[in-house]
Amino acid sequence: MATETRTLRIAMNGITGRMGYRQHLLRSILPIRDAGGLLLEDGSRVLIEPILVGRNEAKLRELAELHKVSEWSTDLDAVIADPSVDVVFDASMTSLRAETLRKAMRSGKHVFTEKPTAETLDEAIELARIGRETGVTAGVVHDKLYLPGLVKLRRLVDEGFFGRILSIRGEFGYWVFEGDVQPAQRPSWNYRKEDGGGMTTDMFCHWNYVLEGIIGKVKSVNALTATHIPTRWDEAGQPYTATADDASYGIFELETPGGDAVVGQINSSWAVRVYRDELVEFQVDGTHGSAVAGLTKCVAQHRAHTPKPVWNPDLPVTESFRSQWQEVPANQDLDNGFKLQWEEFLRDVLAGREHRYGLLSAARGVQLAELGLQSNAERRTIEIPEIVL
Template sequence: MTTHYIGIIMNGVTGRMGTRQHLIRSIVAIREQGGVELAGGDFLIPDPILVGRNPEKLKTLAENYDIKRWTTDLSVALEDDYNLIYFDSQTTSLREAAIKRAIKANKHIYCEKPTSTSLEGSMELAKLADEAGVKNGVVQDKLFLPGIMKLKRLLDAGFFGKVLSVRMEFGYWVFEGDWQEGQRPSWNYKKEEGGGIVVDMFPHWRYVLDHLFGSIKSLSVLTVTHIPERVDEQGRQYDATADDAAYALLELEDGVIASVNSSWAVRVDRDDLLTIQVDGTEGSAVAGLRGCKTQHRVNTPKPVWNPDIENKIDYQTQWEEIPANQVFNNAFKIQWEMFLKYVWEDAPFAWDLLEGAKGMQLANLALKSSEERRFLEVPELTLRGQLV
């Protein structure tokens, strides 16, 4: 058995997502377990260099998690041939330019989504990486959540019969920042800084729907800014110029209809912050981030609409929880391990920069649909462009 080390440039890890999910729960966790086991029995250990603009934050992170390398100069990290991978979890507006520099430096690319603030930018990144011959991937973390994996298990087993419809509810109340501090950064609500729930969440909905149910054929979306004014991290009031809610109707492959509500201005009365209900001819299921419950046709109650009498059916007790039957690891860590093996030994990895561009395509079409108040077709997307 041989242990190998792979240099990874981690840009933007001082942010919340970069620190918690990508650094601590993924890279540090992989290092602590002794690396990723390769096909031949060897182990691959990630050796990160932390990159950012704040030297104090970088130094503190490095010291806290026993990381030897950090820098505020991206050029230094890119010039080092030891670093084979460039990872980006910066704010969206900074991502495209940095990835271009990394591709030019012949680094393999792994990044958060959206990959750019525009479809054109996302497509250019996919084409540049393809032309340079560098391996590339985009974070698609929700595919590896326990609830989504259980739902996929049901689909693969044919539990639903013919799938009829999908209903997705996502969101929670994000405080305005006046009498309680907001849970999201203020740039999320500024269109000019790449904010908005459509740009933030529709790239997720694209890969979730594609992975579970097949391609999206058309969509109609209404975007809204429910909270027009918010207060930023410095206590200053500002105008919210980006959408904080989106209400979508999508036509999927094989006639499946999906309704997707996304909102940062909704109070939660659901099992989870994200719930996905799938209804089919043979049965239904409701999945959250971790759990998934089912109701087969033989267990379906027979309600009758009559508002004049008390409803004695306890609908919640009619559902059965799907057992785990396996150990579920952190979703971000799972995909990191897959990407590391993809770079080192060419193991399968399906989620490249083109997949990331598909997410931005859906976000762009959603915004256009809302602006024009009409249904829009979703063309097939390839490295050569859109096919109608």
């Protein structure tokens, strides 16, 4: 007897943007669709049907034709109200996101969203409350925890490789061209505070879930922000004043699940030239060993294999410090991080359960960004209170 095949219809808002198109449509949803849908534990498949949503009709039509997507719309409200739509995904501007998520959840739609979920902590908490009240499955993109490098790093933590963890240090960023001579690699709104831009707002919500996912709860923050490049050029080639920070330097107090205190430090900058193996790297140091992880690679050095350098400024260094580290094997095939989380989220939707990275986690990210900016303004360390819904 033939069984009816279920189809999940996913409205993808902001799909013409860089992240929405490249990571979520091109590298996640379309591969799932083209593979015959989502493979479930019982061996059955659920088909995936994207609906492209945005404000530029010409771009939407072009993408729909290019990727053989049958539906697209510039009317977000109508798509949200459509009873046949199961999931609303949002990758639009931060300033528009809270209202989109609010409408979608109150219409009974499951939501999956980029970060930050809102411009203020109050809004982010409100969204988490709406998610709980409506009972929908809500997921927030925590892509970095699905990257091969951080998967390996987390495995080392779980296996007790580090002993007592002492610190985690992160370096992130690259040079974003001003836009006058060479085109900028990021949209101009990223550098306008009034449009929701800013390094702290953008990246501290990432660092919160990375620190939580690798080490433990963030207990305090001390941040210093900067606008290193005061004038940039927009997409039309016109100069504008950068009103948002393009770099943020943070120190965090963390607590492991076992109660150990850990020091965190992350430098984030769009005004730095890269001298490291990857665009983001995290180093964890512990009493028994250390490891450095990027997007894909992770290397480690155990206590038993740690050399004993001697400081002598009068002689050139002859040791090859990098060669003294051992690469951590993947031990499994790891797909695109965005795609992996999409698959996990959609399985949670089908099972009617909460997604492990939900709107409360996102609210903590918004909280860290907000308190980071407050720390910078007041030049002090700020304790992070528990969010209670």
